[in-house]
Amino acid sequence: MNIVVCxxxxxxxxxxxxxxxxxxxxxGAQSKMSAFDRNAVEEAVRIKEKKTGTVTVISIxxxxxxxxxxxxxxMGSDKAVAVNSGQSLDALGTSYYLSRAIRRAGPVDLVIxxxxxxxxxxxxxxxxxxxxxxxxFLGYARKLDVGDGSVRCELALEExxxxxEATLPAVVSVVSEINEPRYPTLLQIMQASKKPxxxxxLDSLKDERVPPVRVTVTDVQAQALSRKRVVFEGSxxxxxxxxxxxxxxxxxx
Amino acid sequence: xxxxxxxxxxxxxxxxxxDHAAYESVLESLARFLxxxxxxxxxxxxxxxxxxxxxxxxxxDQGLARIPFEAHGGISLPFGVYSxxxxxxxxxxAPTAMSIGVHNMVAEGVFRFGTTSQKxxxxxxxxxxxxxxxxxxxxxxxxxxxxxxxxxxxxxxxGYALNGSKxxxxxxxxxxxxLVFAKTEKGHSAFLVDRSTPGLSAGADIPKLGMRGSRTxxxxxxxxxVPSESLLGEDGSGFxxxxxxxxxxxxxxxxxxxxxxxxxxxxxxDYSKQRALFGQRLADLQLTREKxxxxxxxxxxxxxxxxxxSRLKELGLDHASEAAQAKVLSTEMAARVCDQVIQVYGGYxxxxxxxxxxxxxxxxxxxxxxxSEVLRMLIAGKExxxxx
Numbered sequence: 001m002n003i004v005v006c007x008x009x010x011x012x013x014x015x016x017x018x019x020x021x022x023x024x025x026x027x028g029a030q031s032k033m034s035a036f037d038r039n040a041v042e043e044a045v046r047i048k049e050k051k052t053g054t055v056t057v058i059s060i061x062x063x064x065x066x067x068x069x070x071x072x073x074x075m076g077s078d079k080a081v082a083v084n085s086g087q088s089l090d091a092l093g094t095s096y097y098l099s100r101a102i103r104r105a106g107p108v109d110l111v112i113x114x115x116x117x118x119x120x121x122x123x124x125x126x127x128x129x130x131x132x133x134x135x136x137f138l139g140y141a142r143k144l145d146v147g148d149g150s151v152r153c154e155l156a157l158e159e160x161x162x163x164x165e166a167t168l169p170a171v172v173s174v175v176s177e178i179n180e181p182r183y184p185t186l187l188q189i190m191q192a193s194k195k196p197x198x199x200x201x202l203d204s205l206k207d208e209r210v211p212p213v214r215v216t217v218t219d220v221q222a223q224a225l226s227r228k229r230v231v232f233e234g235s236x237x238x239x240x241x242x243x244x245x246x247x248x249x250x251x252x253x
Numbered sequence: 254x255x256x257x258x259x260x261x262x263x264x265x266x267x268x269x270x271x272d273h274a275a276y277e278s279v280l281e282s283l284a285r286f287l288x289x290x291x292x293x294x295x296x297x298x299x300x301x302x303x304x305x306x307x308x309x310x311x312x313x314d315q316g317l318a319r320i321p322f323e324a325h326g327g328i329s330l331p332f333g334v335y336s337x338x339x340x341x342x343x344x345x346x347a348p349t350a351m352s353i354g355v356h357n358m359v360a361e362g363v364f365r366f367g368t369t370s371q372k373x374x375x376x377x378x379x380x381x382x383x384x385x386x387x388x389x390x391x392x393x394x395x396x397x398x399x400x401x402x403x404x405x406x407x408x409x410x411x412g413y414a415l416n417g418s419k420x421x422x423x424x425x426x427x428x429x430x431x432l433v434f435a436k437t438e439k440g441h442s443a444f445l446v447d448r449s450t451p452g453l454s455a456g457a458d459i460p461k462l463g464m465r466g467s468r469t470x471x472x473x474x475x476x477x478x479v480p481s482e483s484l485l486g487e488d489g490s491g492f493x494x495x496x497x498x499x500x501x502x503x504x505x506x507x508x509x510x511x512x513x514x515x516x517x518x519x520x521x522x523d524y525s526k527q528r529a530l531f532g533q534r535l536a537d538l539q540l541t542r543e544k545x546x547x548x549x550x551x552x553x554x555x556x557x558x559x560x561x562x563s564r565l566k567e568l569g570l571d572h573a574s575e576a577a578q579a580k581v582l583s584t585e586m587a588a589r590v591c592d593q594v595i596q597v598y599g600g601y602x603x604x605x606x607x608x609x610x611x612x613x614x615x616x617x618x619x620x621x622x623x624x625s626e627v628l629r630m631l632i633a634g635k636e637x638x639x640x641x
Contacts, residue, residue: 028259186319190275
């Protein structure tokens with residue numbers, strides 16, 4: 001079983017602060033493997049541990065993006081491909097280059113994405129990559145059963161739950177409830193640096209289908225949270241009744 | 254804010270050059286674990302006066318106790334990296350850090366002075382966390398003057414009979430293995446005593462000002478018979494072993510204090526940016542800025558001295574004085590910084606246990622493993638006698 005996991009080295013959203021104008025302060029912000037991608041890596045490693053095979057982890061990025069790949073290797077992945085982007089890509093471009101890197105990595109049975117990146121959460125790259133690869137896609141899996149020649153998924157959709165099956169090779173995205181990602185031990189972290197990591201230039205992956213960048217993010221603004229600051233006065237009995245009435249009027253309860 | 258910050262990256266670059274990236278990965282991963290699994294539990298450990306056993310075990314599983322040892326299952330990372338790792342643990346939860354620091358001091362003793370058999374069995378159990386160690390030197394009437402101890406180990410048949418009492422023993426009650434110092438015919442010796450040995454008993458937990466998450470109590474030995482194989486190293490060399498073990502551990506206690514101070518400082522810095530008075534932020538008042546500058550400078554200086562002493566130890570150079578300097582500076586620095594943090598918070602600092610617990614935690618480490626007074630005697634003694 002050859003499994004590929006695609007991970008993003010994303011801004012650590014828990015560290016991110018907005019300036020008074022609501023702009024995220026990206027300068028000096030730390031980055032890490034997108035939180036949900038750790039679930040994707042964990043699932044791939046668990047499947048490998050059950051069925052044997054290899055897990056290849058791929059990431060497109062720049063700067064210190066290899067840190068996320070090292071973490072995935074420490075968690076149990078076997079090899080990594082670091083695609084050095086050197087330019088800004090939209091979801092279509094990212095998925096195109098990922099599909100090219102996946103094909104280049106060799107025969108694959110299963111490609112695993114997370115449900116979305118923890119910094120932007122567009123959730124587009126997984127299904128787009130499946131399109132480029134011309135493979136079936138099952139999104140938002142909370143349980144995966146890999147059989148001989150097929151994958152069966154329990155999908156956690158917004159309004160309902162579905163069970164779906166796809167023939168292999170296939171692309172799936174997983175939700176965070178699918179597993180509890182392991183923390184690699186310190187020894188595994190040290191050993192990860194000895195596992196193979198290949199660096200690939202973006203240009204070396206191009207063919208005639210390379211899409212132009214069509215989407216550019218022009219502004220990012222933190223959501224403004226406003227509080228109503230309503231004070232209900234009176235005895236505890238009176239004020240609690242007023243509070244419940246207000247919540248009912250608002251449709252909150 | 255994550256526990257592992259740019260300041261840690263920079264210090265690794267400064268001290269370890271091209272190797273820094275590998276060490277950075279280790280510490281970053283440890284910090285992520287600490288931030289998710291240990292730091293959120295810390296206020297509860299303080300309030301409930303215990304409960305660290307689970308996170309301590311989890312940190313052993315992570316490999317924390319393996320870091321500084323180069324054989325028998327160790328990870329073989331430099332002592333300075335271990336020192337920074339313990340700073341991070343101290344930042345997340347000081348009692349957990351102290352408990353592990355003491356445990357690792359016992360492991361170092363077995364690693365350096367133990368027999369081949371002790372290294373293969375006892376040491377392996379210690380660095381994997383299968384067994385918890387306790388360092389048993391201080392007695393009810395002898396702390397700083399440890400040589401005046403009254404615990405005895407009398408030859409009996411093929412072993413020894415231990416009699417006496419040890420006081421303020423970190424990990425007592427939880428520990429599986431006690432490294433006990435006692436007087437024999439040849440002088441002071443060290444013994445590895447299993448908790449199940451008849452005649453060994455741990456007293457009730459002693460209530461403490463801080464470090465409440467860890468257990469501390471008296472340990473008594475009444476006709477406690479141990480086999481000859483329990484003797485660590487050579488009969489009569491125990492006191493020299495203790496001094497050597499303490500040299501390493503004093504650096505670690507200093508590092509834990511750097512971690513305590515850093516966590517408290519970050520809280521105060523955040524608070525000072527949010528709290529408004531006189532129409533401006535607390536952080537904009539000149540007197541607050543003086544505190545911020547002083548705290549920041551002191552924390553950096555403590556860390557650098559701990560790392561300098563660590564590097565001397567790594568290089569096999571005499572580091573007894575520098576280890577003592579690192580502990581004196583860092584433990585007293587942490588108490589000062591945490592006191593200033595309470596001042597920044599004002600009334601909230603005096604009443605909120607999540608603020609004043611840092612001062613309470615730090616305060617112990619200027620006493621344990623060599624009081625500041627004894628360490629100053631050591632430092633000055635070497636200077637005056639011309640040993641340096």
